[in-house]
Amino acid sequence: MQSKAAEAALPLLPDSVEDKELLEKFANPESRNLAFNQLIRKYQQKIYWHIRKMVIDHDDADDLTQEVFIKVWKNLENFRQDAQLYTWLYRIATNECLTFLSSKRRKFFLPINDVAAELTEKIDSSPDISGDEIQLKLQKALLRLPDKQRLVFNMKYYDELKYEEISAILGTSVGALKASYHLAVKKIEEFLKQD
Amino acid sequence: MKKDLKLNDIPKHNIYEVPDKYFDRLPTQIMERTAAAGPSPAPWFANLQRPLRLALAPLMVVLVLGVLYLVNFNKEPKQPELQLSAVADAEIVDYLSTYAVLESADFAELNSIKQQEMTAEFLNVSPKAAAEELEYYELNTLDY
Numbered sequence: 001m002q003s004k005a006a007e008a009a010l011p012l013l014p015d016s017v018e019d020k021e022l023l024e025k026f027a028n029p030e031s032r033n034l035a036f037n038q039l040i041r042k043y044q045q046k047i048y049w050h051i052r053k054m055v056i057d058h059d060d061a062d063d064l065t066q067e068v069f070i071k072v073w074k075n076l077e078n079f080r081q082d083a084q085l086y087t088w089l090y091r092i093a094t095n096e097c098l099t100f101l102s103s104k105r106r107k108f109f110l111p112i113n114d115v116a117a118e119l120t121e122k123i124d125s126s127p128d129i130s131g132d133e134i135q136l137k138l139q140k141a142l143l144r145l146p147d148k149q150r151l152v153f154n155m156k157y158y159d160e161l162k163y164e165e166i167s168a169i170l171g172t173s174v175g176a177l178k179a180s181y182h183l184a185v186k187k188i189e190e191f192l193k194q195d
Numbered sequence: 196m197k198k199d200l201k202l203n204d205i206p207k208h209n210i211y212e213v214p215d216k217y218f219d220r221l222p223t224q225i226m227e228r229t230a231a232a233g234p235s236p237a238p239w240f241a242n243l244q245r246p247l248r249l250a251l252a253p254l255m256v257v258l259v260l261g262v263l264y265l266v267n268f269n270k271e272p273k274q275p276e277l278q279l280s281a282v283a284d285a286e287i288v289d290y291l292s293t294y295a296v297l298e299s300a301d302f303a304e305l306n307s308i309k310q311q312e313m314t315a316e317f318l319n320v321s322p323k324a325a326a327e328e329l330e331y332y333e334l335n336t337l338d339y
Contacts, residue, residue, distance in 0.1 A: 036229065040222040048218075052211050062217075066225055073229045131210030138205055158207065185202050192200045 017042060019085040026076055036076075040069055043086065046159070047093045053154045054097040054147070056119045058128050064096045071096075083168070090169045094151060101147050116143040134192075141191035145184055152177055153184040 017038055025035030047068055052061035071092055079088060105115055120140050123129055131139070142150055151170070155161045156177075163174045170177070 033226065033229075037222055037226055040225055044218055044221050048213075048221075049209070049211075056211075058211070058213060062221075065221070066228060069225045070228055070232065073225075073232070128212040128214075129210050130212065131208060134200075134205055135208055135210050138202075139210060157202075158209075189200065189202060192202075 020081075023076070023079070023081065023085070036073060039072070039076075039085075043089055044069075046086070047089060050090065050093050050154065050159065051097055053142075053158065054151065055100060056122045056129075056143075057126070060100065064093070064100055068093045068096055087165065087168045090155075094169060097151070098147055119143050137192060138188065141188045144191060145187060149180050149184050152180045153188075156181050 022035050022039050022042070025031040026039070028035075044065065048061060048065045051064045051068070052058065055061050055064065068089070072089065079085070101115065120143050123136060123139050123143075129136075129139075142153065145153065148170075152166060152172075155166045155169070156163070161169075163177050166172075166177050167174050172180075
């Protein structure tokens, strides 16, 4: 088992490979595969962790990450370059997460709380989750938030994105995002106070 | 656990783990799936310059409109009378009884059809009212 910190130490493709260059290479049929491989290596961890924090389970996150990149492969040709590539990738990943969670509810006729309970159970029982008591409690507190509020919290708190960037990804105003994040922090701290 | 614990008091830490070498294998797995899915379909206009691609959509619209215009240009409109004669009487009556508001002047038409046998039910008017309207219409057309 490998932690995020250990993964970060792996030799990765430098971020200096510009998106513009990747897109130009992708447009050329001869260098398309190479460019796409580079694109995956550049963004796979950001996308995977974004998804993993939403769906908790590694296998689900793995499936969804692959789906995201398959969609990118199929649609990169139509990508409008007036938007940032990572914004577009985050948006696809976000939509995949929300669709996955809502289909999970529909499939098993589960209300929001039951999905949260199921994910909380995974935090307690999964072998690939480790942390001290307060870290685990923080994750359980996050699961009590509505999906979109949890997304906003994760992007702001863990991914350290700017509100403007989150706004471009979610299509929500900066003011609404600030309010959502503030409310999320308040709810989390309330939960952390409980024994 | 502290009762007044704040979020900032908790160190930011990722508690989730992935299998060994997961991120080394992932690109290969995805590339295998993209190969199975076939090459990303490159549209025929992808190689055009961007301004040309942007101009393509309005050009196509103009082209389609032009073709439609030319196709319809040589078609002579059918005579209205011929078109009307193709409609069955029953359909006309059905339409009029459903949508049309009959006025007194409409009864003038009865002049031309009064020799035909048409029931009062068909005309949807009482015999007395029809007779009165006819009389009124004939009075109006008298030359003094």
